[in-house]
Amino acid sequence: MSILAIILMLVGCSTDQIGSSPQSDNSLIIGIESEADVLDPHRAGGWVTFRINSQIHESLVMEDLSASAKNSPVPPIKPGLAESWEISDDGLTYTFHLRKDVKFHDGTDFNSEAVKFNFQRLIDPSFEFYDERGAGNLTNTVSKIKEIKTVDEHTIEILLSEPFSPFIRMLSGSSTVLMLSPDALKKAGTDQYAENPVGTGPFKFAERVRGQKIVLSRNEEYWGDKAKLDQVIFRPIPEDSARVLALEAGEVDIIAVPPPDSVARLEQNGFKVDSGNPPHVWFLSFNFNNPHIQDVRVRQAIIMAIDREGMAKDLLKGTATAAYSAQSPANEAFDPNFIDYEYNPERAKELLKEAGYENGFEMIFQTSVDGSGQLVPVPMAEWIQQDLAKIGITVKLETFEWISYLGMWAAGMAENVGFNQMSWGMSTPYYLYNIAFSDSFANAGRYKSEAFDQAVLNAIAATDEAKAITYWQEANKIVADDAALVPIVNDKAPYVFASYVEGFVVPNEEWYDLTQVTVNKK
Amino acid sequence: MIFSYLIKRILYIIPILLGVSILVFSMVFFIPGDPARMMLGQSATEEAVHLLREELGFNDPFIIQYGAWLVDLLKGDLGTSITMRIPVTDYLLPKLMNTLILTAGGLVICIIGGVGIGLIAALRKYTWVDRIIMFLAQFGANMPSFWLAITLMWLFSIKLGWLPTSGMYDVRGGATFVSLIEHLILPAFATATVSLAVLARLTRSSLIDVLNTEYIKTFRANGISESKIIGKHAFRNILPSLINMTGLQVGALLGGALFVEVVFSWPGIGSQIYASITSKDIPMVQAGVLFIAICFVLINLINDLFIASLNPRLKN
Numbered sequence: 001m002s003i004l005a006i007i008l009m010l011v012g013c014s015t016d017q018i019g020s021s022p023q024s025d026n027s028l029i030i031g032i033e034s035e036a037d038v039l040d041p042h043r044a045g046g047w048v049t050f051r052i053n054s055q056i057h058e059s060l061v062m063e064d065l066s067a068s069a070k071n072s073p074v075p076p077i078k079p080g081l082a083e084s085w086e087i088s089d090d091g092l093t094y095t096f097h098l099r100k101d102v103k104f105h106d107g108t109d110f111n112s113e114a115v116k117f118n119f120q121r122l123i124d125p126s127f128e129f130y131d132e133r134g135a136g137n138l139t140n141t142v143s144k145i146k147e148i149k150t151v152d153e154h155t156i157e158i159l160l161s162e163p164f165s166p167f168i169r170m171l172s173g174s175s176t177v178l179m180l181s182p183d184a185l186k187k188a189g190t191d192q193y194a195e196n197p198v199g200t201g202p203f204k205f206a207e208r209v210r211g212q213k214i215v216l217s218r219n220e221e222y223w224g225d226k227a228k229l230d231q232v233i234f235r236p237i238p239e240d241s242a243r244v245l246a247l248e249a250g251e252v253d254i255i256a257v258p259p260p261d262s263v264a265r266l267e268q269n270g271f272k273v274d275s276g277n278p279p280h281v282w283f284l285s286f287n288f289n290n291p292h293i294q295d296v297r298v299r300q301a302i303i304m305a306i307d308r309e310g311m312a313k314d315l316l317k318g319t320a321t322a323a324y325s326a327q328s329p330a331n332e333a334f335d336p337n338f339i340d341y342e343y344n345p346e347r348a349k350e351l352l353k354e355a356g357y358e359n360g361f362e363m364i365f366q367t368s369v370d371g372s373g374q375l376v377p378v379p380m381a382e383w384i385q386q387d388l389a390k391i392g393i394t395v396k397l398e399t400f401e402w403i404s405y406l407g408m409w410a411a412g413m414a415e416n417v418g419f420n421q422m423s424w425g426m427s428t429p430y431y432l433y434n435i436a437f438s439d440s441f442a443n444a445g446r447y448k449s450e451a452f453d454q455a456v457l458n459a460i461a462a463t464d465e466a467k468a469i470t471y472w473q474e475a476n477k478i479v480a481d482d483a484a485l486v487p488i489v490n491d492k493a494p495y496v497f498a499s500y501v502e503g504f505v506v507p508n509e510e511w512y513d514l515t516q517v518t519v520n521k522k
Numbered sequence: 523m524i525f526s527y528l529i530k531r532i533l534y535i536i537p538i539l540l541g542v543s544i545l546v547f548s549m550v551f552f553i554p555g556d557p558a559r560m561m562l563g564q565s566a567t568e569e570a571v572h573l574l575r576e577e578l579g580f581n582d583p584f585i586i587q588y589g590a591w592l593v594d595l596l597k598g599d600l601g602t603s604i605t606m607r608i609p610v611t612d613y614l615l616p617k618l619m620n621t622l623i624l625t626a627g628g629l630v631i632c633i634i635g636g637v638g639i640g641l642i643a644a645l646r647k648y649t650w651v652d653r654i655i656m657f658l659a660q661f662g663a664n665m666p667s668f669w670l671a672i673t674l675m676w677l678f679s680i681k682l683g684w685l686p687t688s689g690m691y692d693v694r695g696g697a698t699f700v701s702l703i704e705h706l707i708l709p710a711f712a713t714a715t716v717s718l719a720v721l722a723r724l725t726r727s728s729l730i731d732v733l734n735t736e737y738i739k740t741f742r743a744n745g746i747s748e749s750k751i752i753g754k755h756a757f758r759n760i761l762p763s764l765i766n767m768t769g770l771q772v773g774a775l776l777g778g779a780l781f782v783e784v785v786f787s788w789p790g791i792g793s794q795i796y797a798s799i800t801s802k803d804i805p806m807v808q809a810g811v812l813f814i815a816i817c818f819v820l821i822n823l824i825n826d827l828f829i830a831s832l833n834p835r836l837k838n
Contacts, residue, residue: 027694034797034800038605038606104642132573132574133574135570136570136571154830187728191602191607194606194607203575209796210789211787211790211797212690212691213693233693235787237688237689238787238797239688239785239786241672242675242687242688242786243674245672245679245680245688248679249675249679249680251688407556473683480597
């Protein structure tokens with residue numbers, strides 16, 4: 001009896017603390033793969049959180065996510081909170097003409113002062129609301145901004161210190177500066193803002209119960225096409241199998257990151273599956289400190305020996321496609337027909353022989369055991385191990401827990417390590433700079449090529465977009481010829497959803513637009 | 523006598539808690555990687571990372587950091603979450619409550635199930651009923667908890683459609699008592715299995731022993747009904763050992779609940795520690811582990827005192 005009393009008491013306390021959200025039938029529940037980070041768009045990292053923050057907040061320019069990945073390999077850029085913009089001929093001044101009919105969810109005006117406030121928070125250490133955490137998080141996008149000028153209430157100028165051709169693309173992607181209400185931030189304080197975020201987006205923040213749900217409701221005053229749903233609920237279910245079961249039991253309407261083994265069965269049971277080819281590459285970085293690996297013939301042999309097609313089809317059950325380009329998909333510089341090296345184990349053996357490794361050699365391969373976007377790293381590593389055994393290379397696997405691995409991944413590899421592994425990608429070709437430029441922190445293998453660096457610098461400085469693309473493609477070709485990286489697969493980032501969910505489009509991006517989604521339960 | 527025992531037992535906690543606090547605090551130094559770097563992202567400058575390390579006191583010597591942490595701890599301040607930037611204590615207490623609800627749910631199932639199964643098995647001793655239910659209890663207890671959890675979800679949610687798969691409340695309907703109970707049953711059951719089997723075994727064997735004693739035979743010879751013999755006399759006899767064992771199982775249930783939470787997306791302290799380790803939120807991990815450690819110490823204390831209060835030698 002006393003135990004029952006204790007439970008009732010505990011329950012009493014607990015129900016009080018949770019509160020309750022309004023009931024709604026026209027709501028969509030998305031089972032997400034992990035709990036979201038902070039809902040402060042400048043501080044938040046990771047795609048999981050961006051998928052939520054970008055429903056609440058918007059940026060000056062946006063990506064058109066209304067077309068599916070098949071119909072639109074690169075999501076086009078479209079006007080967002082800026083209805084138009086101009087770039088000066090020297091590529092240093094970006095002038096944005098803002099929409100005049102936009103209000104934040106708290107009723108305050110969206111105008112050039114608000115834009116200035118948001119950027120100042122990230123670039124001006126003397127600014128009262130400067131946030132070093134946000135600044136660190138968005139360095140890639142804002143580091144080249146010299147000054148922000150308000151021209152009039154609806155015009156803003158962004159001055160760069162040097163030309164930066166990926167800038168507009170960066171402003172439309174997950175490294176963008178999403179616009180939050182200055183008023184809300186001032187009232188809540190910089191640390192508390194995330195508890196009640198206020199943006200201009202099609203959905204307003206309604207409620208967050210950590211570990212249980214984040215509820216957004218339709219913004220009735222939205223300036224664009226209003227959302228069809230009353231509510232969107234993001235429900236974290238980190239355990240893969242539990243997420244699948246929650247979908248099957250009808251507790252959630254959509255799930256992200258279904259385990260590969262479950263997709264075919266779910267489809268047979270009447271669920272819909274859609275996927276894209278978003279910027280997501282699972283790749284190996286050759287260690288240029290390893291004496292065997294320093295020989296380009298050895299690197300080429302290793303690439304030719306790995307059956308990437310087979311891995312995507314048989315091991316990953318088609319949830320990924322074989323990757324043949326270091327550049328990530330879904331940007332203008334990505335060429336889907338580019339092939340670095342065809343699968344050819346016979347030629348690989350010859351190359352090894354030419355390099356003097358007729359009897360092979362031993363090396364270490366480092367990988368994580370799990371992690372965001374890592375797919376199933378250990379079985380994939382074993383696949384690679386077996387393929388390399390066929391040409392005489394003995395691979396010893398070293399596996400690490402994800403967080404430790406993230407810390408050490410880019411810190412440089414010991415001499416006996418042949419390569420390590422990571423998965424990443426961006427919707428701008430600038431990604432290539434990150435993973436292979438000689439001074440980049442994420443150049444894990446310490447690859448160094450003057451020709452590559454020059455091509456990248458040319459691309460970044462190019463004021464003409466077509467020229468920039470040519471330079472990026474040149475850079476990609478150099479990396480491939482040098483065999484510095486091994487692209488393995490591109491994740492298709494599948495979503496599985498109930499048959500009554502309509503209008504859910506998976507674009508070629510790591511996030512989505514929910515305004516056109518409807519739930520038609522019979 | 524019991525009073526002096528009480529004081530002694532409570533004083534005994536202090537060095538334990540101090541030791542726990544040192545362990546919990548120094549845990550930070552064993553976690554690889556740089557938390558300041560994690561907070562600012564991989565592309566932040568060295569300078570910004572250094573400034574943040576200064577701000578958070580990561581550059582001070584161990585003893586200074588520990589001292590400052592302990593002083594704050596005694597004031598009830600366990601620091602601010604690195605990822606969420608909110609006070610850790612306020613945030614974790616409701617989570618702890620959720621974990622205790624799950625543990626209590628597990629305890630109820632473990633007592634009712636364990637004693638019930640043990641009782642039936644003892645009454646039907648050496649028959650197929652006895653063998654089957656004891657085998658099932660043992661089998662359940664030895665299944666990996668992850669596998670058991672998924673099997674329970676599949677059976678009760680998908681096949682039978684009786685119970686929700688995971689979570690603590692219906693996310694559409696809000697937090698109602700009925701919704702909580704529905705969501706509690708499966709994870710509580712998964713939490714309880716091991717302890718349930720232990721209690722069932724204990725109940726069965728001690729009951730069989732008692733029922734074989736001379737005085738029970740005397741009762742039977744005197745024509746006292748079997749239900750009265752078991753309910754009143756035999757059961758009362760095995761109660762102290764059951765209580766003792768149940769007390770010991772509370773700690774095990776709490777430990778089990780921490781793992782079960784992760785599988786069932788139960789928003790308790792175990793799920794939180796798991797998520798915070800992943801995001802390297804050190805103050806959150808420290809506070810979470812500390813809360814759990816304190817719970818264990820308190821559970822053991824209450825258990826010892828309860829058992830002591832039943833011990834006639836300590837009564838006078």
